[in-house]
Structures are given as C-alpha cells and as structure tokens.
Amino acid sequence: MQTIRSQVYRFSRDNEPCARVAPGEVLVFSTLDCFSNRLTDEGVTMATLDYGYDVANPAAGPVYVEGAEPGDVLVVDVYDIAVADEGTIATDDHCGPLHEGMPYATKKVPIRDGYALFNEVRIPVRPMIGVIGCAPDGPDVIDGYVGSHGGNMDNRLIGAGTRLHLPVRVPGALLQMGDVHAAMGDAEICGTGIEIPARITVRVSLLKGFVLNWPVLETADRWYVNACGQEYDEACKAASAELHRLLSQQTGWSRADVYMYMSVQCDLELNQACKPCAVPLSLRFGAPKLSQFPPLIPVPSTIVR
Structure with a gap:
C-alpha cells in the first residue's frame, strides 16, 4: 500500500x-x-x-x-x-x-x-x-x-x-x-x-468508456451529481441536466417523465455557498437508488462484491 x-x-x-x-x-x-x-x-x-x-x-x-x-x-x-x-x-x-x-x-x-x-x-x-x-x-x-x-x-x-x-x-x-x-x-x-x-x-x-460530465457520488441509498456555477441558477441547471441525462439513460423513460420524477423524488442541496466569494457555488442533486433498474453508473470490473 x-x-x-x-x-x-x-x-x-x-x-x-x-x-x-x-x-x-x-x-x-x-x-x-x-x-x-x-x-x-x-x-x-x-x-x-x-x-x-x-x-x-x-x-x-x-x-x-x-x-x-x-x-x-x-x-x-x-x-x-x-x-x-x-x-x-x-x-x-x-x-x-x-x-x-x-x-x-x-x-x-x-x-x-x-x-x-x-x-x-x-x-x-x-x-x-x-x-x-x-x-x-x-x-x-x-x-x-x-x-x-x-x-x-x-x-x-x-x-x-x-x-x-x-x-x-x-x-x-x-x-x-x-x-x-x-x-x-x-x-x-x-x-x-x-x-x-x-x-x-x-x-x-x-x-472504461462511460460518459460522465460531472462528478457523481454514490452512497448506500442515493446518487448525487455534483455541479457548480458562479451563481445558483447556473449550478442548478448543470446538475439538473446531468442527473436528467443519467436517469433517462437508466430508466428509458420519456424526458417529461424523468423531469417530473426529479421534481417529486430528487433533492437539490448546497455543498458550498459562502458567497460573496470568488469560488463558484457548489451543490449536489441527489436521486434515490432504484432497484427496478440497473445502477445509474455501472460497477467497474475491478470491484468485487
């Protein structure tokens, strides 16, 4: 080690x-x-x-x-x-x-x-x-x-x-x-x-070969897209777009269905927001894990479960 x-x-x-x-x-x-x-x-x-x-x-x-x-x-x-x-x-x-x-x-x-x-x-x-x-x-x-x-x-x-x-x-x-x-x-x-x-x-x-535009944290029961922007609306839009893309890919649902699901089941939370500050605002958008579907992000082959 x-x-x-x-x-x-x-x-x-x-x-x-x-x-x-x-x-x-x-x-x-x-x-x-x-x-x-x-x-x-x-x-x-x-x-x-x-x-x-x-x-x-x-x-x-x-x-x-x-x-x-x-x-x-x-x-x-x-x-x-x-x-x-x-x-x-x-x-x-x-x-x-x-x-x-x-x-x-x-x-x-x-x-x-x-x-x-x-x-x-x-x-x-x-x-x-x-x-x-x-x-x-x-x-x-x-x-x-x-x-x-x-x-x-x-x-x-x-x-x-x-x-x-x-x-x-x-x-x-x-x-x-x-x-x-x-x-x-x-x-x-x-x-x-x-x-x-x-x-x-x-x-x-x-x-290998999995498209990810922003970092994603996985906990025991949720997935969190982490995004940022100088202002809240910029960060919110970036996190929303990436979570929407990943959930659409996972579920195969329509764009509207995924958007509605995000509104009733997903939580938008602040990481860092000590504004005014030159550092961009950082936030996370979390979605519950869905046992009915494959994981939002596949498990690498080097990880043994």
Whole structure:
C-alpha cells in the first residue's frame, strides 16, 4: 500500500505524478489542512497570513492510474478518513454573507473520543474530503476552486463508505485530494469547516468508456451529481441536466417523465455557498437508488462484491 505525501496547489495536466498505480490498488493520501498547517495558534489569523488561492487547499498527489484515458471514469472508494487531534476554523472580512464587519478570528478545536469540542458543545466528528478530483484537459484549476473535474466540491457527504465517480480528462487521470474537514455544515457559510490534517485510505478503480460530465457520488441509498456555477441558477441547471441525462439513460423513460420524477423524488442541496466569494457555488442533486433498474453508473470490473 503506497502512501501519497506530495502536495500540489493546482489541478493540472502538467503536474508530475508522484506515484503510478494499477486499477484496484489501495492508497493512503496524507494531507495537510486547507491552511497548509500555517494557522499554528489562535493568535495567527488570516489577516496576517499570505493566503492567496495559489497556496491554499493543498492536495496530496497527483497519482497516475494505469490505463485511464479521456472518456473513462475514475472510481474512488473511500475506506477511511483518520483525522488529527486538533482542527482549525477561521473567519475573514471578505467571504460569506456576514463578512461585512466580521473580525478576523482563528479557533482551535480539540478532537476527543469522536467529538469536536466547540466551546460547551460537543460536535460529532464526521470527516469529509473537501478537495478531490482529476486533472482538467484545459487550463489549470487552483485547488480552492471547483469544476467539472471535481476540485473543491466541499460536499460533506464524501466520507468513509462512499464511492466517488470522476470524469477522466487526461491520460492517467492524475488523482489528487485534500482539504479534509472533521465536520462541516451544508454551505460552509463562513468559508471554513473544522479544517484538519488527515490520512485518507481509498481504492481506485476504472470504468472504461462511460460518459460522465460531472462528478457523481454514490452512497448506500442515493446518487448525487455534483455541479457548480458562479451563481445558483447556473449550478442548478448543470446538475439538473446531468442527473436528467443519467436517469433517462437508466430508466428509458420519456424526458417529461424523468423531469417530473426529479421534481417529486430528487433533492437539490448546497455543498458550498459562502458567497460573496470568488469560488463558484457548489451543490449536489441527489436521486434515490432504484432497484427496478440497473445502477445509474455501472460497477467497474475491478470491484468485487
């Protein structure tokens, strides 16, 4: 089992792979927090930190997956996320709906016995991967941003026991991940969750020749299309179109029937919406699993059930 420690700050087809693996292999990604572990105590805030988007949200990787080609899907099974014993939350004066007049502040949050200790409140630790994706086939994308390649989706459901399907855009896929949160609410309203270093254990598999335009998360009972846009309507339209396409392909129903079904059975939920912010709004559109039909996305042959 390889451990991936190299850190990069952009998703890029030009990033040099730090490891090469075959489909079916298990890997451990060793990650820093989104501040590159630089908010060392509560006396250090984002006001004095050189926190440009080109040095934030480091991701471990990238990893070259043998046989991955444009037009394939990289499948990532998340087995475990082990977090450190202390996390960090921070605010600034330019991110989130209450940013005006909000002071810069840093809060250190101890992690004890499965809980984060926030003042008098014990918050259950539910580790999630904020940044995960493959390299785009166009311009580089800074790790703190999100796109159809994945990136900073900040979907709090991407945790242990889930399976993420990522579009492959370049040879080898170039998988990278980081920005783990010990806990986060939908929308990540102040711009940070409980940011924390972690060790992420995953298995990578390959689905050949399956068209996927946006990342899709699979949980025990649902499928979630993850999409983004600078404004809500753009993100909503992108997620709706991809979920509609996949459900139409799965069920064979008419366009109108699928649209109506989405309206009564599918849920549109925010991932990250700390506007105003330069980072696009990220959301997920979830559909129940349907036992009457084949899976929304086929299971790769390297996965044994």
